Amino acid sequence: MTHDPEKVIIVEGLTDKKQIKRVINDQVEIICTNGTLGVERLDELLETYDLDNRDVYILVDEDNSGLKLRKQLAKELPHAEHIHVSSEYREVATTPENVLATALIGKRIEVNPLFLL
Template sequence: MDTEKVIIVEGRTDLKKVQPILDDDVLIICTNGTIGIDKVEEIVDNYLLDEKDVYILVDEDDSGHKLRKQLNKELPHAINLYVDRSYREVATTPDRENASILVNANINIHPQYLKGFNEDGRN
């Protein structure tokens, strides 16, 4: 896939949660949890992430924080996206919340996922 936008998530359930929301040419990379520095470097090199718009969307828990820290070291240009701490995980965050996070990062989404939000993005 030759795309300029990349979203990095932790697990396959996160990928399955985010993918249907997208209406944009975006590659989703699944790390399968916390990874070592060698694996991070491999992902950066294999997907040419230094040349892409990279978004980090990981869980709000210890493993997500650790992964975010690792990714930010290798990808200082990455944009960090955050799910609300009350949901803790990307996979358990409601679709419209994930859609709002993505659209606020200028990633195109299918508009039906924002159903129920007012124009200011609030319920």
Template sequence: MKHLNDRVIIVEGLTDKKQLEKVIDDQVTIICTNGTFDVERFDELLESYQLDEKDVYILVDEDHSGMKLRKQLALELPHAEHIYVSSEYREVAATPERILAMLLLGKQIAVNPLYLV
């Protein structure tokens, strides 16, 4: 049985990570890919975070590079769940905290109630 802190969200950049950290009120590891997919670096992440044994969520921008990264990650982590930001906001960092909070709640990730108002 997995523990609640056995969850990982993969994002593109540091601004995405900071935006999520403001909203999340839960034990979740957030990994930045820095917008690129490098096989060696991914193998390191896979091993050091034991991604095959954890609940993984992919949350990337709705632009060309984000969709490309999502596709690559989906191939490597077929068990990962996807969280999509609206194409209206395009970027995770530009998505209002209230919207991110609702998306995360939909995946049973606790959020700061301040962002649910």
């Protein structure tokens, strides 16, 4: 049996996931929602990833669909912590690595020190 990381970051898409993976050194599971979630898909995520019993971070784009998803996830996962990217960059995938690293380290997620220079 494998041990799942305690930390989970929920993102919208695969490009967001790739951007975060470049920056982190921590054992973190990154889940892609591929946009807004239906009730069935959300229930599936909650159960499959045991989200009620893990440290959950929500990191979505600062656009209408991202804000809608953040609101939906906040309702279902009140214990989740929110990580925000600047509206200047709008998307997680286009946020510079150093900016993303600073946001992640602020939530106690280990990042590659090269991105903090």
